[in-house]
Amino acid sequence: MPDPDTQITDEALRDVGLLPFGAGKTLVIACGALAREVLAIINLNGLDHLTLTCLPAILHNTPKDIPQAVENAIIAHQDTYDHFLIAYGDCGTGGLLQATCDRLGAVMIDAPHCYAFFDGTDQFIARGEVTSFFLTDFLARQFDAFVWTPLGLNRYPDLRDMYFGNYENLVYLAQTDDADLLAKAKVCADRLGLKFEHRKTGYGDLTEFLTSRS
Template sequence: MTDLPSDDQLTRSGLAPEGRGRVLLIACGALAREVLALIGRNGWDHLDLHCLPAILHNRPEKIAPAVEAAVQARGAGYDRVFVVYADCGTGGDLARTCERLGVGMVEGPHCYAFYEGVDAFAARGEVTSFYLTDFLVRQFDAFVWQPLGLDRHPDLRDMYFGNYETLVYQAQTDDEALTELARRHAERLGLEFERRATGYGELEGALARA
């Protein structure tokens, strides 16, 4: 697969014809591959994608302001704007922002839930599981290992992960190399490993409704 542009700013624009039915998707950069795959698979050429930096997840208080700025900067000329984020640690702030702006968003607390199915995820109640998606398997060092300082202080591992038992890899694709990489991440964290083939979960339905 050809690598996508940087997460820092990914925009898929100009693909839909002028006129009714054009929809702007403002999405987390961690979902870029998946959203583009669904657009291509379903022929949704009326959807234009603009991604915000995935690293915002490390500062969730910045997500709602960033989404609002993107809606204001890019929403003109579209019939609808849809936000491809779940709550993602904003404590309801993103939902309140979307309601005020009159735009829809993905339901659920985070992407782990909507990949697995929000109700199914809640029913599991897995408080001792640490989750990775395809994106996080690829970007493990940049989004987990380094931000926690484990590259400099590996002795902190048990302090961060001592209460976890299992690393659950929610696989969007059937990729043996990614699965093996996820298994190695579990070993680095001292956790058991489980792979779940979730595919795109409820993301596809959310985009279809958009």
């Protein structure tokens, strides 16, 4: 399996996704924002029974479209794979993604979003950090594409306080120990006018989700 850091680009994962990658009979359908993390877990744990495919990460800008996109992926591959694991949280679908998975017999990670399962869902919920804005490794790299530009802050920076005035902290949930990403996350906090917190999470509950299913 190739090194995801050298052969998979954020731009492709954001806009196109990733075709099935691997020879296993269980297909992991993940958000493009999780491709590197899922591949790392597969490599570290020798999970040769898993194949990964990713939907475009940009679907997060229209979460209502995620359930149908996941359903389309399952239907497209149901003759090739025996089992389906869905590496998405609810991600703003209002329970519709879980209902889709239940109907099609796919297993979905139990979490509201990737921030929760990276941080550990139970402790994330217990913290109740309603005034915190979160970044992952992927979002630290893709901050402009997913935050700054969609909110129009590239054209109207004065809107920043309207969008983020109720936030106090930017919490960077780091999957890797990367000095460049840490620096980028700090810059993101400065741009949003928020206090910065660095929390090293690794892959959190995503590891158990993938390794506990053979």
